[in-house]
Amino acid sequence: MSFSYLGVFRQTQWKFFRSFVLRERQAVDPRLAVIEAELRRIGAITVRYQATTTVARNDDGSFENVPKVTEQRRRLSVSAGSSLEKLLVAYIANGGNPTDISLFLQPDSVFFDGGSDPEDNPDDDPSAAATDVSVPGVTDLQPYYGIVSLESTSGYGVGGRNPMGLSTFSRDPNRRIGRDIDISDAAASIVIKMDYARRWTMQSIQEKRNLMEQRIIKLMDLREQLMEERDEILVQSVGGTVERMSELPSGELFHRELHLSKIVQAIDNVFYVSDAGVPDMNSVNLGTGEDPDGLSMYDTLWADDPDDDLFSTA
Numbered sequence: 001m002s003f004s005y006l007g008v009f010r011q012t013q014w015k016f017f018r019s020f021v022l023r024e025r026q027a028v029d030p031r032l033a034v035i036e037a038e039l040r041r042i043g044a045i046t047v048r049y050q051a052t053t054t055v056a057r058n059d060d061g062s063f064e065n066v067p068k069v070t071e072q073r074r075r076l077s078v079s080a081g082s083s084l085e086k087l088l089v090a091y092i093a094n095g096g097n098p099t100d101i102s103l104f105l106q107p108d109s110v111f112f113d114g115g116s117d118p119e120d121n122p123d124d125d126p127s128a129a130a131t132d133v134s135v136p137g138v139t140d141l142q143p144y145y146g147i148v149s150l151e152s153t154s155g156y157g158v159g160g161r162n163p164m165g166l167s168t169f170s171r172d173p174n175r176r177i178g179r180d181i182d183i184s185d186a187a188a189s190i191v192i193k194m195d196y197a198r199r200w201t202m203q204s205i206q207e208k209r210n211l212m213e214q215r216i217i218k219l220m221d222l223r224e225q226l227m228e229e230r231d232e233i234l235v236q237s238v239g240g241t242v243e244r245m246s247e248l249p250s251g252e253l254f255h256r257e258l259h260l261s262k263i264v265q266a267i268d269n270v271f272y273v274s275d276a277g278v279p280d281m282n283s284v285n286l287g288t289g290e291d292p293d294g295l296s297m298y299d300t301l302w303a304d305d306p307d308d309d310l311f312s313t314a
Contacts, residue, residue: 002313008300011271011284016313018264025260028234028242035230042223043082045104045216048075049143071143071170073099084219091212101213104220107146108227111139144168270294270301 003017050072053065076098078085088098124137135145151166166175174180184191198205237260240248249259256262265277271294272279284303285294295301304310 005313010302010308011304012308012310013313014267014271014301015281018268021260022264025238025242028238029244032230032234032244035226039223039226039230041083042219042226043079043084044106044223045076045078045084045088045098045220046106047073047104047142049141050074067140069140069143071103073103076104084216087212087216087219091209091216094208094212096209096212100209101216102220103143103148105142105144105146105148108224108231109141109146111141270298271303 003020005013009017049069051067051069054068055063056066057063078088091101092098121137138145148168150164151168152164166172169175173183235245235249236254236258239245239254239259241261249256257266268274268279269285271285272281273283273285273294274280286303287293287296295303
């Protein structure tokens with residue numbers, strides 16, 4: 001398979017891969033245009049949740065009331081004319097309840113108090129501790145700040161129970177029951193009854209509910225993947241080298257040494273002799289025992305052998 005290698009390759013393989021990825025930057029601008037068009041076509045589902053308060057314990061042992069957003073959905077909106085809108089309309093027409101599908105959490109939607117990034121706010125306290133209950137400086141508009149995860153802890157909760165590994169979901173069975181049990185054994189008698197109650201409608205459930213639910217979830221997943229590609233993957237790799245991303249990525253958010261230009265420069269310095277930072281593609285940097293350099297420093301990167309095919313990456 002073309003370009004399937006990662007840590008073990010020879011000079012010709014690097015040369016062809018290098019040429020491919022550098023030329024592929026020409027396709028980034030139209031690729032971004034397609035991503036934007038696809039995101040508009042897909043649309044988005046936005047949910048408003050019921051807000052309340054909860055008691056949180058401070059480091060000094062005191063307690064205070066802090067805002068909390070519950071899993072109760074108060075309102076749901078969807079982009080007009082989008083694919084998601086059409087699917088939701090069809091789903092509801094077939095008896096579906098949109099709140100049965102998902103919480104539609106969006107961790108990319110964060111609202112900072114004061115309207116600016118904490119790093120740009122001189123009044124922000126960088127040492128303030130973030131917990132499962134509260135994130136200082138961030139307005140919580142979604143349950144769990146849009147991220148469902150497993151709890152971690154160094155202590156024990158009420159009744160001496162260690163909450164480590166419990167889902168932050170309020171619907172987590174072991175959290176609701178109050179202790180860790182074997183769910184399959186505890187629910188065995190109910191499972192049999194529910195199975196027979198549902199068995200005769202399985203085809204209807206699959207046709208009217210599950211297929212549409214899966215399509216809606218897949219579209220939301222695709223939206224998230226496209227946004228990650230646009231805002232993270234492409235910025236990290238080629239930001240500052242294509243027209244639609246003319247600025248270099250922030251050094252605070254992205255690793256400069258993992259930018260494509262830096263990677264090419266680093267591996268060129270292994271394979272080729274450089275003159276004032278410009279690699280000589282005709283001079284392989286083999287290094288010597290007295291002056292170890294280039295390929296002599298890596299066991300898994302090689303110069304071409306006389307029998308190697310110089311026109312193939314295989």
